[in-house]
Amino acid sequence: MDAPRVLLLVVDDDVRSARRLAQMLREDGFDVDVAADGASAIARLTRSPIPTVLITDLHMPNADGAAVSTYARSRKSDMPIIVVTGYPQLASQLDALDPKPIVFTKPLVYAELSAELARVTS
Amino acid sequence: MPLEKRVLDLRRYVGFGEPDAAHLAAVRELLAPDFPRIAQDFYDKIREHEEAHAVLTGEDQIARLQRSLQVWMRRLFGGTYDAAYYEQTAHIGQVHVRVGLPQRYMFSAMALIRLELARLIEERATPSDVSATKAALNKALDIELAIMLEAFRDAFVARIERKQALEKDELTRRYAVAIELTRELVVAIDAGGAIRLFNAGAEVATGFGREEVIGRPFGTTMLSEESRARFDEIIASERPASTRFDAFVLTRAGKLRDVRWEIARSAGDLETFVIGHDNTEENMIAERSRQAEKLAAIGTLAAGLAHEIRNPLNGAQLHVAYLERTLKRANADTDTLEAVNVVGDEIKRLAGLVTEFLDFARPKPLVRKSTPLGSLMERIAHLMEAEAKAAQVEVVRDLPAKDILASVDAAKIEQVLLNLARNAVEALAPMNGGHVTLRLRRQPSRAVIEIEDDGPGLPGDDAPIFDAFYSTKPQGTGLGLAITHRIVTDHGGSIEVDSRSGRTIFRVALLLDGEPT
Numbered sequence: 001m002d003a004p005r006v007l008l009l010v011v012d013d014d015v016r017s018a019r020r021l022a023q024m025l026r027e028d029g030f031d032v033d034v035a036a037d038g039a040s041a042i043a044r045l046t047r048s049p050i051p052t053v054l055i056t057d058l059h060m061p062n063a064d065g066a067a068v069s070t071y072a073r074s075r076k077s078d079m080p081i082i083v084v085t086g087y088p089q090l091a092s093q094l095d096a097l098d099p100k101p102i103v104f105t106k107p108l109v110y111a112e113l114s115a116e117l118a119r120v121t122s
Numbered sequence: 123m124p125l126e127k128r129v130l131d132l133r134r135y136v137g138f139g140e141p142d143a144a145h146l147a148a149v150r151e152l153l154a155p156d157f158p159r160i161a162q163d164f165y166d167k168i169r170e171h172e173e174a175h176a177v178l179t180g181e182d183q184i185a186r187l188q189r190s191l192q193v194w195m196r197r198l199f200g201g202t203y204d205a206a207y208y209e210q211t212a213h214i215g216q217v218h219v220r221v222g223l224p225q226r227y228m229f230s231a232m233a234l235i236r237l238e239l240a241r242l243i244e245e246r247a248t249p250s251d252v253s254a255t256k257a258a259l260n261k262a263l264d265i266e267l268a269i270m271l272e273a274f275r276d277a278f279v280a281r282i283e284r285k286q287a288l289e290k291d292e293l294t295r296r297y298a299v300a301i302e303l304t305r306e307l308v309v310a311i312d313a314g315g316a317i318r319l320f321n322a323g324a325e326v327a328t329g330f331g332r333e334e335v336i337g338r339p340f341g342t343t344m345l346s347e348e349s350r351a352r353f354d355e356i357i358a359s360e361r362p363a364s365t366r367f368d369a370f371v372l373t374r375a376g377k378l379r380d381v382r383w384e385i386a387r388s389a390g391d392l393e394t395f396v397i398g399h400d401n402t403e404e405n406m407i408a409e410r411s412r413q414a415e416k417l418a419a420i421g422t423l424a425a426g427l428a429h430e431i432r433n434p435l436n437g438a439q440l441h442v443a444y445l446e447r448t449l450k451r452a453n454a455d456t457d458t459l460e461a462v463n464v465v466g467d468e469i470k471r472l473a474g475l476v477t478e479f480l481d482f483a484r485p486k487p488l489v490r491k492s493t494p495l496g497s498l499m500e501r502i503a504h505l506m507e508a509e510a511k512a513a514q515v516e517v518v519r520d521l522p523a524k525d526i527l528a529s530v531d532a533a534k535i536e537q538v539l540l541n542l543a544r545n546a547v548e549a550l551a552p553m554n555g556g557h558v559t560l561r562l563r564r565q566p567s568r569a570v571i572e573i574e575d576d577g578p579g580l581p582g583d584d585a586p587i588f589d590a591f592y593s594t595k596p597q598g599t600g601l602g603l604a605i606t607h608r609i610v611t612d613h614g615g616s617i618e619v620d621s622r623s624g625r626t627i628f629r630v631a632l633l634l635d636g637e638p639t
Binding site: 014021087107 | 428429432433436437439440441443447470473486
């Protein structure tokens with residue numbers, strides 16, 4: 001009786017780190033898609049299946065994390081969003097979103113992300 | 123010109139000699155019975171004339187003046203015209219001036235008297251003498267008039283001189299007021315270098331009263347040691363022209379003020395004026411704004427750099443987490459795992475430094491709220507308990523019974539107090555323990571917080587402990603006290619340290635609620 005698989009979308013223009021993060025998350029039982037910029041992330045969000053959780057950087061080429069988050073919520077209005085950024089103060093751009101995204105400051109502590117994912121997907 | 127000489131001049135000019143004197147003396151007794159009547163007529167005429175009458179004060183005075191006029195007529199025909207005679211004439215002129223008789227009436231009045239006396243001479247003198255006696259009368263009266271008129275001139279000159287003197291006094295007084303009103307320091311020094319003048323501006327800037335510095339040498343009384351040599355050199359030079367120089371002034375309280383002096387000495391004058399402009403505040407403001415600009419530039423740079431550093435740190439940390447997980451699964455040896463842990467710790471430290479630096483360089487705006495400072499300090503004491511116990515430090519609370527409210531950003535002030543309390547506990551490490559006291563006191567417009575420890579004290583008085591990147595701790599970032607200082611000054615408060623071996627106090631003063639920041 002396997003629980004339904006949780007699909008995560010990881011968005012970061014640092015491709016090597018995004019891939020390594022995806023690998024660790026997969027090892028921990030998640031399905032993970034990776035996008036290397038805002039535009040690809042939005043493109044991915046147009047397709048099904050819609051990701052369960054969005055994990056995104058803020059400062060990126062071709063549409064930033066705020067645009068990606070807003071689009072994600074238009075697809076699924078209560079999609080949990082986890083922002084991982086070197087500019088935590090930029091997260092104030094996302095104040096209009098409800099519920100508010102969780103914000104982690106880079107460098108990301110993997111254990112903290114794991115705990116947050118466990119919480120939002122439970 | 124003395125009166126005697128004036129009279130001689132006049133007599134020569136009109137040709138009044140001994141024969142004239144004799145002619146006049148010869149008719150005196152012939153005319154004398156009419157003198158009272160002439161005087162009476164004269165003053166009756168004056169009564170008819172408004173402006174001339176205005177100088178008279180009453181019947182008593184008129185009676186007196188009529189007698190004087192009779193005396194004068196007897197004198198005129200007296201035959202003796204010596205210095206005493208003309209002194210009296212001059213005196214009559216002075217009286218005319220004193221009572222304010224307009225000088226033009228002297229002529230008209232004299233004309234009346236002249237006509238009447240001439241008529242009497244024609245009537246009573248020996249016919250062969252009439253013409254010569256009339257001529258003598260005319261000459262004598264002209265001399266009288268001239269001398270009396272001199273009094274008007276003298277009075278006029280004296281009045282002009284008095285007015286000029288008054289104006290000069292007034293001007294001098296106004297200059298003196300200006301010197302006392304200016305905020306500039308104005309000091310006069312005599313040839314021996316002693317202070318001779320010390321204005322109010324100098325008193326305010328130095329804290330010295332003029333009574334204590336007048337007569338004392340300027341250099342040693344006013345200037346800091348390093349400025350004296352330069353001053354002595356300038357003052358000793360022969361150039362009287364003005365020279366500027368910057369010197370520190372030593373105040374009565376022992377503080378230094380940054381003063382730009384101008385030395386002014388007019389040629390041949392023995393006094394030298396030194397005029398100073400106190401630049402201390404201006405320089406301090408300029409220094410502060412330079413510091414603020416520097417900080418803003420650092421902030422911009424740091425913010426850009428922080429993002430750039432956080433991204434590679436993020437990559438490194440993720441890969442370290444991955445390595446750690448993989449090594450554990452492969453049952454790697456302890457040394458290898460330890461090595462990976464160290465890399466992870468160092469990354470975290472670097473990340474912490476970036477965050478602290480951003481806090482310092484790009485502080486978030488304050489969110490002020492009325493906060494009970496005593497409760498806040500109680501909380502700090504509580505938070506520090508475990509750390510203090512581990513270091514064998516006792517935390518002492520010295521808080522007022524009535525809490526003190528201040529409008530502050532509670533989270534930031536908590537950061538300040540935690541930082542100071544941690545520093546205090548750490549300072550006690552070499553002594554294997556001690557006491558840290560958290561003290562709160564109320565002053566008229568401020569709350570004063572003290573964090574005191576009985577540790578070894580700061581390394582020196584001049585240690586730039588509030589500067590960024592100054593640290594005495596091997597693991598310190600050198601930003602803790604810089605951030606602390608910044609937070610306190612952003613609140614409009616002040617922070618100072620008072621340290622000696624065995625007692626160090628960090629004192630934070632914050633404005634109370636309702637005080638202008």
